[in-house]
Amino acid sequence: xxxxxxxxxxxxVGLYCILRxxxxxxxxxxxxxxxxxxxxxxxxxxxxxxxxxxxxxxxQNIENMVDPLPQALVLTSIxxxxxxxxxxxxxxxxxxxxxxTFDITKINQLKG
Amino acid sequence: MNHLLxxxxxxxxxxxxxxxxxVRKKAKVSDFISLVITFSLLIISVISLFLVNKYGVLIYKVxxxxxxxxxxxxxxxxxxxxxxxxxxxxxxxxxxSINYMEKYTSKERxxxxxxxxxxxxxxxxxxxxxxNLFVFLELASVASYALVAFGVEKxxxxxxxxxxxxxxxxxxxxxMGIGLIYSYTSTLNMADIAKVLGGSLNKVVVFSGVLFxxxxxxxxxxxPFHAWLPDAHPSAPAPISAALSGLLIKSLGVYSLVRVIYNxxxxxxxxxxxxxxxxxxxxxxxVLLAIGQWDIKRLLAYHSISQVGYIMxxxxxxxxxGILGGLFHLFNHSIFKTLLFLNxxxxxxxxxxxxxxxxxxxxxxxxxxxxxxxxxxxSMSISGIPPFNGFFSKLIIIFACIKGGFWGYAFWAxxxxxxxxxxxxxxxxxxFSTQTQGTSSVREIPLFMKFATxxxxxxxxxxxxxxxSGFSNFFLGTAKKVLVDAKNYSTINSILER
Numbered sequence: 001x002x003x004x005x006x007x008x009x010x011x012x013v014g015l016y017c018i019l020r021x022x023x024x025x026x027x028x029x030x031x032x033x034x035x036x037x038x039x040x041x042x043x044x045x046x047x048x049x050x051x052x053x054x055x056x057x058x059x060q061n062i063e064n065m066v067d068p069l070p071q072a073l074v075l076t077s078i079x080x081x082x083x084x085x086x087x088x089x090x091x092x093x094x095x096x097x098x099x100x101t102f103d104i105t106k107i108n109q110l111k112g
Numbered sequence: 113m114n115h116l117l118x119x120x121x122x123x124x125x126x127x128x129x130x131x132x133x134x135v136r137k138k139a140k141v142s143d144f145i146s147l148v149i150t151f152s153l154l155i156i157s158v159i160s161l162f163l164v165n166k167y168g169v170l171i172y173k174v175x176x177x178x179x180x181x182x183x184x185x186x187x188x189x190x191x192x193x194x195x196x197x198x199x200x201x202x203x204x205x206x207x208x209s210i211n212y213m214e215k216y217t218s219k220e221r222x223x224x225x226x227x228x229x230x231x232x233x234x235x236x237x238x239x240x241x242x243x244n245l246f247v248f249l250e251l252a253s254v255a256s257y258a259l260v261a262f263g264v265e266k267x268x269x270x271x272x273x274x275x276x277x278x279x280x281x282x283x284x285x286x287x288m289g290i291g292l293i294y295s296y297t298s299t300l301n302m303a304d305i306a307k308v309l310g311g312s313l314n315k316v317v318v319f320s321g322v323l324f325x326x327x328x329x330x331x332x333x334x335x336p337f338h339a340w341l342p343d344a345h346p347s348a349p350a351p352i353s354a355a356l357s358g359l360l361i362k363s364l365g366v367y368s369l370v371r372v373i374y375n376x377x378x379x380x381x382x383x384x385x386x387x388x389x390x391x392x393x394x395x396x397x398x399v400l401l402a403i404g405q406w407d408i409k410r411l412l413a414y415h416s417i418s419q420v421g422y423i424m425x426x427x428x429x430x431x432x433x434g435i436l437g438g439l440f441h442l443f444n445h446s447i448f449k450t451l452l453f454l455n456x457x458x459x460x461x462x463x464x465x466x467x468x469x470x471x472x473x474x475x476x477x478x479x480x481x482x483x484x485x486x487x488x489x490x491s492m493s494i495s496g497i498p499p500f501n502g503f504f505s506k507l508i509i510i511f512a513c514i515k516g517g518f519w520g521y522a523f524w525a526x527x528x529x530x531x532x533x534x535x536x537x538x539x540x541x542x543x544f545s546t547q548t549q550g551t552s553s554v555r556e557i558p559l560f561m562k563f564a565t566x567x568x569x570x571x572x573x574x575x576x577x578x579x580x581s582g583f584s585n586f587f588l589g590t591a592k593k594v595l596v597d598a599k600n601y602s603t604i605n606s607i608l609e610r
Contacts, residue, residue: 011288018277031280038284038291045295070294073243077287080250084280087257091273098266109267110274110343 003044011037024092024102028085035081039074046070113163117172117185119156120195120238121248123149124231132224142220143210146227150203153234157192157199164192164590169604171240179240179605180304186240186604189590193439194237194367197446200571201358202230208454208564209351211557212461216349222262229255229355233363242290242300242376249286249331249364253279256360259352260344271347275340278330282337286327292320293377302376306602311378321379324372325386332365334424335394338417342401345416346409346466350457353409357416358450362442366420370427375594375601380430387428392521394421395528403535406468408456411539412449415494418528419445425525426509427595431516435595437508439588444501444575448493451568455487458557458565459543468542477544479554482562484544486569491540493572495533500572504579 014037017030046067054068092102099107127149135142163170164187172185187195206226213219232252239245257279261272294300296316297308309317330337341361345353374380398418405411423445426438460466462480477484493500496507506529513522556562578584594601 011284015281018281024273027277031277031284034281034284038287041288042291045291069300070291073290073294076243076247080247080254083254084250084257084276087254088273088276088280091257091261091269091276094261094264095269095273098269107270109270110347 004041007037007041007044010040013037022104024095024104024107027104028088028092031088032081032085035077039077039081042070042074042077113167114170114172114187116156116159116163117170117187117238118174120153120234121185121231123153123156124227124234128224128227128231131220131227135220137220139214139219142223143206146206146223147203147210149227150199150206150230153199153230154203157196160187160192161196161587163187164189165586168590169607171604171608173608179608180299180301183244184240184301184605185238186303187238188594188604189592190367190371190439190594191237193443193588193591194363195234197443198230198233198237198359198363201446201450202226202355204450204564204568205351205355205454208354208457208561210560212351212457212561213349215461216262222259222349225255225259225262226352226355228252229259229360233359237363237367240302242293242302242305242372245302245368245372246283246287246290249368250283252360252364253283253331256352256356260348260356262349262352263347268347271340271343275344278337278340282327282330284327285323285330289320289323289327292316292323296320301605302371303602303605306376306378306599307605309378310602311599313379313382317377318379318382321373321377321383324377325369325383328365328369328372329390330365332361332369332420332424333417334365334390334420335397335417336390338394338398341417342410342413345413345453346407350409350453350460353413353457354450354453357413357453358446361416361420362423362446366423366427366442370595374598378599380598384428384430387424388518388521391421391424391426391428392524394418394424395525396421396531399528399531399535403531403538407466408459408468408539408543409453409466411468411535412452412456415452415532415535416449418532419449419494421528422506422509422525425521426512429509429512429516429518431512432592432596433508433515434512436584436588436592437505437512439591439595440508440578440584441502441505443578443588444493444505444572447568447571447575448490448500448502451486451490451565451572452494454561454565454568455483455490458483458561461561462554462557468539471543480556482556482566486565487544488540489569489572491536495536496529497533499576501576501578504576508579 014030014034048066051066054065131142170187174183229252232248235248257276261268297305333341373383402411402414423438423442426434493502496503510522
């Protein structure tokens with residue numbers, strides 16, 4: 001139970017980072033922390049106490065394996081996260097070109 | 113006939129790859145490719161409407177695996193309604209983009225991203241697997257972040273960054289909800305989850321329902337989660353503003369929300385009052401913020417929030433009449449909001465400004481007669497003037513509120529409609545009704561743009577025929593049944609065993 005709590009705490013740390021930081025790069029790092037917290041949560045769901053790798057070969061019983069499905073999900077989610085992070089960093093570089101700053105309080109063309 | 117289902121995802125992906133890999137600076141070829149793809153999607157979606165009326169539910173097993181194990185694509189009434197809406201609007205959008213996108217460089221990249229977004233939206237609507245829904249959701253979202261920033265000017269980049277951060281956090285909430293549901297039920301097939309849960313109100317289910325509500329609610333821009341929309345929608349090029357407002361917030365937001373909360377988790381009774389309250393506040397806050405705007409696209413973006421409020425109010429009522437009204441308004445809103453955004457793009461294309469105060473002196477009514485007429489039709493549709501479609505769907509929602517005993521919400525919706533009318537009177541007054549002396553250099557828009565806006569305004573009139581019960585039963589009846597008898601969703605896998 002404590003592990004899950006720590007996992008949610010990590011997510012909250014990421015959210016705090018997104019909400020409170022003023023630097024674009026730190027905000028991107030916040031989203032990455034959130035993403036890793038969710039990935040960690042998915043892996044924890046799959047974990048079984050003293051389980052072994054889910055590889056089936058003849059002559060072995062299918063018992064005491066960790067759940068392989070969330071591992072496949074995490075793989076997909078990491079790839080998606082890579083795409084989002086790459087796009088965010090590209091946007092941040094373009095924003096720096098236009099505004100000459102990473103400070104979000106100075107990037108305020110849109111109002112109202 | 114279920115071999116048609118993968119085409120909804122495969123065709124736009126094919127178009128996207130053709131555009132990005134083989135087309136180099138030949139804009140005519142990419143126009144042609146995207147037009148052919150969207151038109152064939154439109155035909156397949158019309159066929160799917162007939163199929164759903166004949167067979168009820170169609171399931172395609174990807175890779176031949178039977179449902180609880182493999183990914184399945186499910187076409188039922190609600191999916192086919194959304195697929196038809198997406199295909200219809202995206203066809204007109206790609207027709208409009210032929211002329212409009214000429215002022216941007218690298219048109220083929222625009223079409224690539226647009227078709228990827230289309231693949232994502234169709235995939236979200238047609239999939240029967242919860243994690244697959246997340247993957248398509250991210251596909252459509254990532255394409256839309258890039259499309260919002262397509263102009264790479266200061267404002268576009270800022271809006272896109274804001275949208276990307278908020279929307280990716282929303283996606284993470286959805287993923288966490290999926291993880292919780294998987295740990296509780298040990299399955300990812302949506303119908304199978306509904307079967308395992310069997311309508312139980314366990315704490316885990318309610319908590320994951322709240323996570324899904326936050327995630328999909330942000331994509332749908334319901335009121336506490338709306339902050340990204342008024343920045344992101346006006347910053348995109350006009351066809352993309354139309355696609356975001358008309359399609360993306362509906363397929364990624366409203367559809368996924370009602371599908372997961374009503375059908376999969378079976379939390380209809382618990383979440384109905386929340387949907388109604390947030391929908392009601394969206395109606396009022398959206399329209400009040402819209403009245404003060406002078407940028408025409410920003411004004412339209414605030415109206416999107418308000419109209420999604422009507423849809424959520426209708427769907428949240430949960431009565432057959434309310435759900436019918438909500439779905440009808442969803443279809444109508446995608447038509448007239450697309451038309452309004454395309455018209456704002458036409459004004460920007462010809463007059464070069466989006467500010468209502470600057471349009472005053474340009475005497476747009478004489479120089480752009482068609483755009484003036486279609487804007488008038490769309491404005492009357494959105495504010496609910498009788499012969500147009502918006503009137504009938506709002507009428508059904510208000511009747512449903514009265515019938516369900518919610519007099520306050522009915523009154524609230526009427527006031528929202530009156531305020532919508534007043535804000536569109538302001539738009540029309542400033543953009544088209546002023547006369548100036550002297551000749552104007554403003555020209556009418558080119559042929560394809562004219563064709564797209566004219567046919568959409570014709571659809572604004574024609575779709576009010578759906579008020580008649582014959583059309584309504586064919587078109588909205590099956591979709592309504594899916595949401596009214598929400599518990600039946602858990603049994604759809606049984607048609608494969610026959």
